[in-house]
Amino acid sequence: METITGLKFVMEPSERAIQRCSELSAVFFSALVQRHNITYNQILYPYADALSLCGNPGTMSTRIFGTHILLRGVEVQVITNVMEEILSSGGLGNSALSYDVVEFRLYDGAALACDMAEFLCGEEGLRSVGDFGGMLGGFVAHWRIRECARVFASFSEMAYRRAKGAVCGLYGGRLVLSSECDCAEALSEIFTQKTGCR
Numbered sequence: 001m002e003t004i005t006g007l008k009f010v011m012e013p014s015e016r017a018i019q020r021c022s023e024l025s026a027v028f029f030s031a032l033v034q035r036h037n038i039t040y041n042q043i044l045y046p047y048a049d050a051l052s053l054c055g056n057p058g059t060m061s062t063r064i065f066g067t068h069i070l071l072r073g074v075e076v077q078v079i080t081n082v083m084e085e086i087l088s089s090g091g092l093g094n095s096a097l098s099y100d101v102v103e104f105r106l107y108d109g110a111a112l113a114c115d116m117a118e119f120l121c122g123e124e125g126l127r128s129v130g131d132f133g134g135m136l137g138g139f140v141a142h143w144r145i146r147e148c149a150r151v152f153a154s155f156s157e158m159a160y161r162r163a164k165g166a167v168c169g170l171y172g173g174r175l176v177l178s179s180e181c182d183c184a185e186a187l188s189e190i191f192t193q194k195t196g197c198r
Contacts, residue, residue, distance in 0.1 A: 002109045004044065004142060006102040006119050007069040007079055008172075013123055015168045018066060018176045022169030024086065024097070025065035029053055031082045032074065044070040044145040045132065046170055047153035061160040064153070066170025068120055072142040076101055110139035122172035129184055130155060130191040132173030134198070155194040159187045 009024070011017045029048045032038040040049050046069070052062040071079070079101055087097065102119060104111040117133030135148045156175050160167045166181035177184055192198055 002106060002142070003073055003075075004104045004106065004111050004145070005071050005074060005076060005079065006104065007071070007083070008100050008102070008119070009067045010098045010100060011067075013067075013126055013171060015126070015176065015178055018126070018168040018171050020097070021067045022063075022065045025067075025069060026053060026055070026063060027086055028069070028082060029065070031086065032071075032078075036074075036078055036082065038071075038074055038078075041146065042072045042074055044072055044142055045149040045152075046156075047146065047149040052153075060165070061157045062153070064156045064160060064167060064169055064175070066172075066176070067122070068170070068172050070116070070145060070149075076103065107139060110141045111145075113137050113140050116140065116145070117173070120173035122174065126168075126171055126174075127177045127179065127181065127184060128171060128174035129159065129177065129187045130173070130175045130195075131197065132170075134173070135195055151195055155191050158190055158194070162187060162190065 009021045029043055030053050033040065046065050051059055083099055104115055113136035116136050120133040130152065132148065132152045135152065136145065159175055163177060163181045163183055166178040168176040168178050170176065
């Protein structure tokens, strides 16, 4: 049966917390792929592939994850087991983090974009650009979510390079910039050019 499930980390938003969530998401994705036979196509958002998860030097611009995750066809129990294993290991200092898992209601295999946007919504206050939730409209099938996530990842990679690495990660559906970044307006223009959205 087709499922789309969301996982979000619950924490006090800050630049450092977003960075920790990005690191934690990479560990989570790697565990799903390596130990639970989950394919990259089942990771809908943020976009993940072999390059972004390899962790090799020079690939940091592709390794931009964050606080919210969308998955297709991954059982809630698997998500919970992997998260509990990671959090209990304490290797990333994750003891202050908790998480929520949400199963989206599907209509003929597609989710409502407004439900996705609501899930991806985060508190204001952080310097951020882009809006992944705004890229989705109407009813969205899993392949459409992943395709939009690929475009958003391309924007994030370009933003990382333009900002010279002054990127913390993703908070909900937005790219969070560190306080050293002085090119937020230019990055907003790049987002519009890449996606056609504002």
